[in-house]
Amino acid sequence: SSSSDLLSSQISACRYVGWITNPYPVFLPSRGPKVTYVPPPLPEDEDTIFAHYASGINFNKYDDILVDVSGLNPPQAIYTFKEACLCESLERNVAKSGYVKPTPVQKHGIPIIAAGRDIMACAQTGSGKTAAFLLPILQKLMADGVAASSFSEQQEPEAIIVAPTRELINQIFLEARKFAHGTCVRPVVLYGGISTGHQIRDLLRGCNVLCGTPGRLMDMIGRGKVGLTKLRYLVMDEADRMLDMGFEPEMRRLVGSPGMPSKEERQTLMFSATYPEDIQRMAGDFLKKDYLFLAVGVVGGACSDVEQKLVQVTKFSKRDQLLDILKNTGTERTMVFVETKRQADFIAAFLCQENVATTSIHGDREQREREQALGDFRSGKCPVLVATSVAARGLDIKDVQHVVNFDLPNNIDDYVHRIGRTGRCGNTGQAVSFYDPEQDNQLARSLVKILCSAQQEVPSWLEQSALGAHGTSGFNPVGRVFASTDSRKSHPYIAPSLQSHSSYTLNVFLFVHPGT
Numbered sequence: 166s167s168s169s170d171l172l173s174s175q176i177s178a179c180r181y182v183g184w185i186t187n188p189y190p191v192f193l194p195s196r197g198p199k200v201t202y203v204p205p206p207l208p209e210d211e212d213t214i215f216a217h218y219a220s221g222i223n224f225n226k227y228d229d230i231l232v233d234v235s236g237l238n239p240p241q242a243i244y245t246f247k248e249a250c251l252c253e254s255l256e257r258n259v260a261k262s263g264y265v266k267p268t269p270v271q272k273h274g275i276p277i278i279a280a281g282r283d284i285m286a287c288a289q290t291g292s293g294k295t296a297a298f299l300l301p302i303l304q305k306l307m308a309d310g311v312a313a314s315s316f317s318e319q320q321e322p323e324a325i326i327v328a329p330t331r332e333l334i335n336q337i338f339l340e341a342r343k344f345a346h347g348t349c350v351r352p353v354v355l356y357g358g359i360s361t362g363h364q365i366r367d368l369l370r371g372c373n374v375l376c377g378t379p380g381r382l383m384d385m386i387g388r389g390k391v392g393l394t395k396l397r398y399l400v401m402d403e404a405d406r407m408l409d410m411g412f413e414p415e416m417r418r419l420v421g422s423p424g425m426p427s428k429e430e431r432q433t434l435m436f437s438a439t440y441p442e443d444i445q446r447m448a449g450d451f452l453k454k455d456y457l458f459l460a461v462g463v464v465g466g467a468c469s470d471v472e473q474k475l476v477q478v479t480k481f482s483k484r485d486q487l488l489d490i491l492k493n494t495g496t497e498r499t500m501v502f503v504e505t506k507r508q509a510d511f512i513a514a515f516l517c518q519e520n521v522a523t524t525s526i527h528g529d530r531e532q533r534e535r536e537q538a539l540g541d542f543r544s545g546k547c548p549v550l551v552a553t554s555v556a557a558r559g560l561d562i563k564d565v566q567h568v569v570n571f572d573l574p575n576n577i578d579d580y581v582h583r584i585g586r587t588g589r590c591g592n593t594g595q596a597v598s599f600y601d602p603e604q605d606n607q608l609a610r611s612l613v614k615i616l617c618s619a620q621q622e623v624p625s626w627l628e629q630s631a632l633g634a635h636g637t638s639g640f641n642p643v644g645r646v647f648a649s650t651d652s653r654k655s656h657p658y659i660a661p662s663l664q665s666h667s668s669y670t671l672n673v674f675l676f677v678h679p680g681t
C-alpha cells in the first residue's frame with residue numbers, strides 16, 4: 166500500500182543516516198568502489214514522453230520584460246513558432262509539448278542560433294532556455310540532412326551539451342529526446358553514478374546529440390568512445406557554473422581535446438540565469454569574437470513570479486520555524502535547501518520523525534537513491550525534498566509551490582537559482598528564506614538588490630543590515646536595474662567594434678521601487 170511504501174521510504178531515509186540502527190548518526194558515504202547502477206528503461210509511450218505542466222497566469226507577462234541584444238548585426242526576433250520554420254516533426258513535437266508561443270529567450274535565441282551565431286544568453290529561471298537552444302540545433306541537424314547514426318565503436322556527435330549536475334543533464338536529455346521524437350536524430354546521455362558499461366553500450370548504438378556532465382563526458386572522450394571531429398554545436402547550460410572554478414579546467418580540457426573544432430569552426434552557445442562579470446569575460450575565450458549577448462530582463466535577476474520572503478531567525482529556532490511552515494504547506498511540493506550534505510541528512514531525518522513525508526538529495530547519496538528521491542518528490546509520494554545546492558539549478562519539477570532556504574547559500578547567484586525551482590513558466594511560487602544575522606550579513610546588499618529588481622518588499626531590518634554592511638559606498642539598490650550588462654560594453658578594448666553595437670528593445674517594462 167502507499168502508506169507502507171511511504172513508511173519504508175522514511176525508514177530508509179533514516180537508516181541512511183544511521184538513525185534507526187544507531188542513536189548517533191554516522192555519515193559514511195554510501196558510494197561503493199564500482200558503480201553498477203543501471204537506471205530503469207525509459208518509457209516509450211507518447212503520453213509520458215510529452216507529459217508537461219500548463220504554463221501559468223503570468224506567461225503572457227513574459228512579453229513585457231525588457232530584452233536587449235548586444236553585438237553586431239543581430240537577426241530579427243521571431244514572434245511565433247511558425248516563423249522558426251521548424252520541420253514538420255519538430256513542429257508537431259513542439260505542439261505536443263503544449264508550447265503555443267515562444268518565450269522571449271526563444272523569440273530571440275532561436276533566430277540567433279539558426280543564423281549560425283555564437284550566443285551568451287541570460288534569462289530568468291523557468292523561462293524556457295532549454296528549448297531555446299535545443300530547437301534550432303535539432304532544426305539545423307534536420308535541415309542539413311544529418312545521417313541517422315548507427316552502431317560504431319566510436320561515436321561522433323554533431324552536438325554536445327554540458328550541464329553541471331546529473332539530474333539536470335538527464336532532464337535536458339529527456340527534452341532533447343522529446344523534441345527529436347520521430348526523427349532520425351538520436352540523443353544520448355552520459356553522467357556519473359551509473360554503470361559505465363551500460364552507458365557505453367547505449368552510446369555506441371548511435372549518437373547525434375550528446376548530453377553529458379563534464380567528468381563522464383571527458384572519461385568517454387579519453388576512452389576513445391566519443392570523437393569530436395564532426396562536432397558543430399557546443400552548448401554550456403548553466404554556463405556561469407560550467408566556467409567557475411569547479412568546472413573551468415574540465416571545460417578547457419574539453420575544448421582542447423584532440424579533434425575538437427576550434428571556436429571559429431564550431432558554434433558555441435551559453436545559457437544561464439546569472440552571469441557574473443568575471444565569468445563573462447572568461448567566457449569570451451570559448452566564443453567567437455562577434456558573439457551576441459542576449460539579456461532578457463535583469464541579468465542575474467530573480468524570477469518575478471516568485472514571491473520572496475525573508476525571515477530573521479536565530480540558528481536554533483530554524484527547525485521549529487521550518488515545521489511551522491510545512492504544517493501550512495501541507496502536501497504542496499516544497500524544496501528545502503540546506504548548505505551541507507550532513508545538514509540535509511539531519512533535516513530529512515528530523516522531518517521524517519515529525520511525520521512529514523520527506524526525501525533528500527545531495528552529492529553523497531548513491532545515484533539510485535538520488536533518482537528515487539527525485540522520483541518520489543515528482544510523484545508527490547514525498548512532497549518535501551531536502552536538498553543541497555546540487556538541486557539548485559535547472560531542475561524543472563511540476564507543481565513546486567514553495568522553496569525554503571533553511572540555510573541561505575553563500576552567494577547570491579545560488580539564491581536566484583534555488584528560488585527559481587518554483588514560479589516556472591508563468592506560474593506563481595513562494596520562497597521563504599531564513600536569514601541568520603550572525604551568518605548571512607554578507608548577503609544583505611545583494612539580497613536587497615535582488616528583491617528590489619523583482620519588485621518585492623524589502624524588510625526594513627534587511628535594508629538596515631545592507632546599509633550597515635561593510636563597504637556600502639555607492640550602494641544603490643535600485644541602480645542598474647535594466648542594465649543589460651554585456652561586460653564588453655564596459656570593456657571597449659575587448660571588442661572595439663561593439664562601440665557601435667546594435668541594440669534593440671521590446672516593450673520596455675517599467676517598475677517603481679517599492680516606497681518610491
Ligand SMILES: Nc1ncnc2c1ncn2[C@@H]1O[C@H](COP(=O)(O)OP(=O)(O)OP(=O)(O)O)[C@@H](O)[C@H]1O
Binds near residue numbers: 296
Ligand atoms: N514556449 C513555451 N510554452 C510553454 N511552455 C514552455 C515554453 N518553453 C518552455 N516551456 C516549459 O517551461 C518550463 C521551464 O523551461 P526550462 O526548464 O527550459 O527553463 P529554464 O529557463 O532553462 O530554467 P532554469 O534557469 O531553471 O534552468 C519547462 O517545463 C518547459 O517545458
